[in-house]
Amino acid sequence: MSGTPQQSQRSPSRRRSLPTHSPQTGAEPIRHSPSRHPHTTHRSGIIRSRIRNTGEMVFIPFSNGADFLPDSSCAQFRCTRILHRAMANHDPNTYTIIFAGGGAAALSLAAQLVQSPLSHLRMLILDPDPKDRNDRTWCFWSTEPVFCESIVSHRWNHLAFVSDGTNLHLDTHPYDYRVIHSIDFYRHTHSILEASGRVHVVQASVESITDAGNEDDMATVIADGVTYRADWVFDSRWVAVAYRGTDPRCHYLQQHFLGWTIRTPDDRFTPDRATLFDLRVPQDGVFRFVYTLPFSTREAMVEYTLFSADLLAPPQYRKALETYLSDQLGITEYEILDEESCVIPMTDESFPRAAGKKIMRIGTRGGRVKASTGYAFLRIQQDSAAIVRSMIERGTPFHNRRPPRRYHTFDAMLLQILFRRGERGKEVFTALFTRNPVSRIFRFLDEVGTVRENLLLMATVPWFLFIRAWFAIRFSKRV
Ligand SMILES: Cc1cc2nc3c(=O)[nH]c(=O)nc-3n(C[C@H](O)[C@H](O)[C@H](O)COP(=O)(O)OP(=O)(O)OC[C@H]3O[C@@H](n4cnc5c(N)ncnc54)[C@H](O)[C@@H]3O)c2cc1C
Incomplete structure (x- = not known):
């Protein structure tokens, strides 16, 4: 976004941790508040530093996380080191944070970082996809405003559940069911990142990520033949194809669907009620349903969805949707405005968060998809918030927020x-x-x-x- 990194083919080199007052850093730490000592046990304060060559002042709130960390590795010290490393390093291909993959998880985390006290960190997002298409529609429920609340395009307070002989109209209070179109999300987060002036977005495919040799080294990322280095790498690379792991004790199902946004010539939908499940479709030994998001009386997204191990052939999804529309909703005349299809992993395999000392997996790759539902969007936002908090308080993105077993x-x-x-x-x-x-x-x-x-x-x-x-x-x- 702001500038393009230059080509560099350097191999990863061992780096020494920079002393707090190193003259080589280009930064003059003026005062550490509340204490000068980097290993202070004070729990919060502000590091004030002046960048020597620009004279610019930098203020970094910190908390040393004394509850979690021994003094020798306190977050204040790490925070200072990160600042110095970023300022000291004039290699344009060196960053504090690199995102391998620039989808929902990376954009959420990057945008939350630039809106946090860590907004000064230099970041790079690598993804071959320019993210200029509406490639998915995210729904989630919440009782509170969420990150990106301003781009929620619809919300429902009532949901329908339909099955043979059952037609439930459910009040979702205190929740509402919300939808965000991915193109709005990509534009919104990209504009936040661009405004920060701290994030580069490069269209490139990541070929390899190599972990740091030890705590003070940097991780190395190679994308389209270019070598980059960073203190932290967040890996969310994912391609939406059926995921089949190899652990015989785990289940490998897929949530797969075809969705059409259709427009009808007359009023056919009830816009104040989304249909979460309509099970009036032949099951044939596999759990299948239709999910409908009505945007107006004449426009809705209708998805034919399955939870199963194997995918169908593309014409089978289309046929099933046509049959549902005509047989269950009596809709034969409609225009297809948009089409969306997907495969989301539904598995109880545990996806490890750490792929190395300096490499953290996020998003689908980091196991953020709820195994039994395929929902991930809100979990990704919550995970991003926990990562930002952990980086500020503890100097590491590896937080210990876990649901009960x-x-x-x-x-x-x-x-x-x-x-x-x-x-x-x-x-x-x-x-x-x-x-x-x-x-x-x-x-x-x-x-x-x-x-x-x-x-x-x-x-x-x-x-x-x-x-x-x-x-x-x-x-x-x-x-
Ligand atoms: C069509 C669809 C609809 C969904 N609907 C919902 C929903 O309603 N509610 C919900 O909660 N969840 C939903 N999900 C699940 C989940 O929220 C999304 O998949 C979400 O996008 C996951 O975010 P992510 O960052 O992990 O993956 P993605 O957003 O898919 O990002 C992964 C990125 O990795 C990039 N990549 C791949 N290979 C490389 C490489 N070699 N180098 C660099 N980059 C690479 C890809 O281009 C992609 O941009 C849906 C998923 C899909 C596919």
């Missing part, structure tokens, strides 16, 4: 049911939505419900299916 087991049990008995998915979801308030379901899926709430919810689903699934994942070596 039981949610992993719940996900694995549902995946086992969908994997082995896909035809029973309809029964499970119908019980879930018929017998629980939406807020309890959302809290469960957000992994924030209490044990009592979890038990209340589990008591409403066909428990024998879940017990059988639990035994299968607990005692067999293959799922």
Whole structure:
């Protein structure tokens, strides 16, 4: 965005950590508040430094995270070192942070960083995709304003759940169900990054990432033959194809769909109610449903979705959508305005966050997709906020925000049911939505419900299916 990095083919070299008052840094730390000593046990303050050649003042709030770190590795010191390294290094291909992949996760984190006290850090985003198309529609639920709230294009306070003989109109209070179009998100985050003047975006494909040899080294990234180096690398490279891991004890399902945004010549949709599930489609041993986001009485996005191990041939999705529109909604005349398709991994395999001392995986690659639903957008925003907080407070992006372990087991049990008995998915979801308030379901899926709430919810689903699934994942070596 602001300038283009130059070509450099240097191999990674070992770097010494810079002393706080090094004359080579180009920076004169004027005063450390509240203490001069970098290993102070004070928990917060401001580092004030002057960049020697420009005379510019830099203010960096810090907290040394004394609760988490020994004094010898306190975040104040790391923060100072990061500042010095960034200012000292005149190699244009050296950054504090490099993002390998520039999709939802990287853009969210970069935008949250430039809006934080770490806004001065030099960052680089590498992605071959220019992100100039509306390639996906993100939906999520929340009770509060979220990052990018200004680009939420629609929100619903009511959802429908439809199955054979069941037609539920659900009040989502205190949540609302929101939608963001990816093109709005890409434009919005790119404009935040551009305005910061600290972030370069380069259209290039990352070929390799090599970790730092030790804590004081930098990681090396090679993209389109160019070598870059950084203190931290966030890796979110992902291509939306079916993900099939190799752990025989894990489930590898895919959420796959074809969605059309259609316009009808007359009023066909109820714009104040989105349909989360319409299960009135032939299941044929696999959990399938149609999901509808009505944007007006004549315009809606309609998606034919499956949770299964194998994908369909493209004409099968199209045929299923046409049949649903005509047979269930009585819509035969419509114009297709946009088309969206996807494959999202649904797996209980744990994706490690750390790919090295200085390499952190984020987004889908970092396991942010909820295994049993395929939702990831809000989880990515929350993860970005936790990473920024951890960098400020502890000097490392590796935060320790984890949901209780039981949610992993719940996900694995549902995946086992969908994997082995896909035809029973309809029964499970119908019980879930018929017998629980939406807020309890959302809290469960957000992994924030209490044990009592979890038990209340589990008591409403066909428990024998879940017990059988639990035994299968607990005692067999293959799922
Ligand atoms: C069509 C679709 C609809 C979705 N809808 C929802 C939804 O409604 N709600 C929800 O919560 N979640 C949804 N998701 C799931 C999830 O939120 C998205 O997949 C989200 O984009 C994940 O963010 P990410 O950064 O991990 O991956 P992406 O946004 O896919 O970014 C990965 C990036 O890596 C880049 N890349 C790949 N290879 C390389 C390489 N070698 N070098 C550099 N870059 C590379 C790609 O070009 C891409 O830009 C949806 C996903 C899809 C595909």
